[in-house]
Amino acid sequence: MKVLIVEKNAKPGGYCTSFKRGGFAFDACVHSLGSLREDGILRTILRELDIEKRLEIKRNNPSDIIITPDFKIHFWNDLGNTIKEFQGHFPKEANKIEEFFNFIINCQGITFSRLASLTFQSLLDRYFNDEKLKAVLSLLLLGNAGLPAKQLSATVGVYIYKEFMFDGGYYPDCSIQSFPDILVARYKEFGGDIIFSSTAKKIKLQDNKVEGVELVNKGFIPSKYVISNADATQTYTGLIGKELIGEKTANKLKSMVPSHSAFILYLGTDGQTKNIPKDSM
Numbered sequence: 001m002k003v004l005i006v007e008k009n010a011k012p013g014g015y016c017t018s019f020k021r022g023g024f025a026f027d028a029c030v031h032s033l034g035s036l037r038e039d040g041i042l043r044t045i046l047r048e049l050d051i052e053k054r055l056e057i058k059r060n061n062p063s064d065i066i067i068t069p070d071f072k073i074h075f076w077n078d079l080g081n082t083i084k085e086f087q088g089h090f091p092k093e094a095n096k097i098e099e100f101f102n103f104i105i106n107c108q109g110i111t112f113s114r115l116a117s118l119t120f121q122s123l124l125d126r127y128f129n130d131e132k133l134k135a136v137l138s139l140l141l142l143g144n145a146g147l148p149a150k151q152l153s154a155t156v157g158v159y160i161y162k163e164f165m166f167d168g169g170y171y172p173d174c175s176i177q178s179f180p181d182i183l184v185a186r187y188k189e190f191g192g193d194i195i196f197s198s199t200a201k202k203i204k205l206q207d208n209k210v211e212g213v214e215l216v217n218k219g220f221i222p223s224k225y226v227i228s229n230a231d232a233t234q235t236y237t238g239l240i241g242k243e244l245i246g247e248k249t250a251n252k253l254k255s256m257v258p259s260h261s262a263f264i265l266y267l268g269t270d271g272q273t274k275n276i277p278k279d280s281m
């Protein structure tokens with residue numbers, strides 16, 4: 001099929017994009033990639049698309065550092081070292097730490113699907129007594145999933161740990177932008193088209209069948225199939241229209257609550273960091 005991507009920004013990537021200000025290069029949101037071990041999901045996708053060799057991927061070690069008033073804990077590429085570091089900070093929980101991290105690494109199939117009925121907090125409660133350890137293990141998920149452990153599904157929590165924390169810290173070429181750029185280049189080689197700086201305004205329907213997409217200031221594009229990559233609320237209430245989605249979908253959308261918002265400070269320095277308040281580093 002002929003495929004067209006309509007992208008409202010001037011470059012590809014969405015949140016996975018980079019920009020320059022005042023001579024500094026910043027990654028907008030995504031700062032590293034996960035699941036790139038030999039049989040990792042992302043590695044498999046890159047291999048199937050035959051672009052694995054086009055990206056020069058480095059891996060930071062440590063991939064992440066948690067800093068709290070009490071602790072500074074590193075996530076090393078070698079899981080054994082990460083376990084040892086956690087055990088050093090929480091000696092009373094040493095055995096449980098090893099058990100918990102190994103559970104995450106080996107979690108798959110039925111064990112993984114059973115997690116769907118649990119919150120990540122209840123999983124932590126099964127393993128640990130130390131509230132500070134539980135808080136540290138939850139903190140990372142707050143940043144990555146936008147929810148505290150009490151509200152977060154254990155499936156999502158375990159998945160983020162397995163694929164992003166224990167197999168994370170990968171960085172492509174010199175900026176995160178190279179990842180979507182290479183995907184777009186490959187997509188074009190397959191014959192795909194993309195138009196930038198174009199916003200989809202309406203997904204047109206006739207008798208419950210898609211007819212195409214209307215763009216802001218750029219007319220109508222007929223199409224037999226439309227895939228929306230915008231969020232559910234924008235897709236159903238904005239692009240399709242409240243009047244067409246039916247009561248069940250409308251109620252489901254109403255019951256969905258946005259996750260917690262994040263604040264990002266993009267900071268460029270000349271190397272002199274002495275005037276930056278210590279608490280912000």
Ligand SMILES: Cc1cc2nc3c(=O)[nH]c(=O)nc-3n(C[C@H](O)[C@H](O)[C@H](O)COP(=O)(O)OP(=O)(O)OC[C@H]3O[C@@H](n4cnc5c(N)ncnc54)[C@H](O)[C@@H]3O)c2cc1C
Nearest residue numbers: 006007008009013014015016029030031032198199200230
């Ligand atoms: C602060 C932050 C940090 C993150 N850090 C990481 C990280 O380090 N590693 C990681 O793996 N993940 C990270 N994530 C998650 C990651 O950003 C998302 O999982 C990913 O971007 C989702 O990709 P997507 O294509 O589904 O959506 P998006 O990235 O949101 O892309 C949607 C695209 O659709 C376009 N669009 C929307 N509406 C329209 C319209 N009406 N018409 C035309 N175009 C439209 C947008 O412009 C955008 O380009 C982070 C997220 C946030 C918010």
